[in-house]
Amino acid sequence: MAKPTDKQQQIIGMFDSIAKTYDTANKVVSFKQDHKWRKESVQEALRHVYAFRGDLQGLSVADIACGTADMLLCVLERIAACKGSVASVCGIDPSAEMLRLAEQKIAASPFNQNARIRLDCLEAKNLRTLADNSVDLLSIAYGLRNVVERKEALKEFTRVLKKGGVLLVLEFMRQDKKGILGYLAHIYTSKILPFVGMLVSWNYKAYAYLPKSIERFISADELEEELSDVGLEVVQKSHYMYKSVSGIFAVKL
Numbered sequence: 001m002a003k004p005t006d007k008q009q010q011i012i013g014m015f016d017s018i019a020k021t022y023d024t025a026n027k028v029v030s031f032k033q034d035h036k037w038r039k040e041s042v043q044e045a046l047r048h049v050y051a052f053r054g055d056l057q058g059l060s061v062a063d064i065a066c067g068t069a070d071m072l073l074c075v076l077e078r079i080a081a082c083k084g085s086v087a088s089v090c091g092i093d094p095s096a097e098m099l100r101l102a103e104q105k106i107a108a109s110p111f112n113q114n115a116r117i118r119l120d121c122l123e124a125k126n127l128r129t130l131a132d133n134s135v136d137l138l139s140i141a142y143g144l145r146n147v148v149e150r151k152e153a154l155k156e157f158t159r160v161l162k163k164g165g166v167l168l169v170l171e172f173m174r175q176d177k178k179g180i181l182g183y184l185a186h187i188y189t190s191k192i193l194p195f196v197g198m199l200v201s202w203n204y205k206a207y208a209y210l211p212k213s214i215e216r217f218i219s220a221d222e223l224e225e226e227l228s229d230v231g232l233e234v235v236q237k238s239h240y241m242y243k244s245v246s247g248i249f250a251v252k253l
């Protein structure tokens with residue numbers, strides 16, 4: 001069996017290899033729904049940040065497993081839409097290729113204007129560029145499934161969040177009980193999506209990894225337990241695409 005570090009390096013290498021086609025494949029396989037799920041979940045997360053802070057001014061935000069920066073830019077767009085402001089913004093990902101594309105997209109984005117955005121090439125298990133108790137909103141979209149040493153990462157999330165800071169996990173969670181529509185969504189993600197992803201990226205292995213990684217991943221209830229073990233309390237769970245994708249919102253109390 002591969003050592004956790006070898007397995008992790010293989011996953012990071014896979015993202016390096018699909019970076020160029022990642023955004024297009026994302027839009028195609030989700031029928032452009034990925035942006036809607038990001039927007040809705042970020043909006044909800046900001047509602048929780050507001051409930052704990054009383055305002056959305058001078059926020060410190062970090063997006064982990066930021067990839068090509070879609071989630072990071074969505075967070076900045078939503079904060080601007082709520083007339084909030086940011087004091088610091090950090091995107092973190094261990095794939096140098098994904099970060100290279102993130103840098104280009106951020107440079108071309110209107111939400112880059114006043115924000116000081118830093119990109120760090122790091123894994124979620126070691127967020128050494130973020131200080132203790134420093135982050136108001138920490139997001140991770142479609143990233144946690146790829147983190148081999150998940151418990152270490154969740155401890156890091158708790159360390160860097162301020163008291164009252166909010167964690168948003170947006171992810172394809174394992175579903176044990178699927179209704180008819182959930183089953184159809186499962187057929188789509190396990191059979192059709194890898195094929196479509198392969199057509200866009202010419203990398204079948206990378207897209208065959210997606211359904212396997214979902215089956216091996218934990219359910220939303222199991223994640224809630226793991227978050228509670230590290231001192232984060234789940235305050236909301238939202239589901240998209242017949243529960244295939246979930247938004248988990250947790251607060252550091």
Ligand SMILES: C[S@@+](CC[C@H](N)C(=O)[O-])C[C@H]1O[C@@H](n2cnc3c(N)ncnc32)[C@H](O)[C@@H]1O
Binds near residue numbers: 093124143
């Ligand atoms: C499916 S992409 C998601 C990218 C982006 N968050 C989005 O919403 O489009 C998964 C990302 O997780 C990153 N990743 C893989 N292993 C990781 C780890 N151990 N820690 C943090 N990020 C990791 C990959 O490099 C990749 O950019």
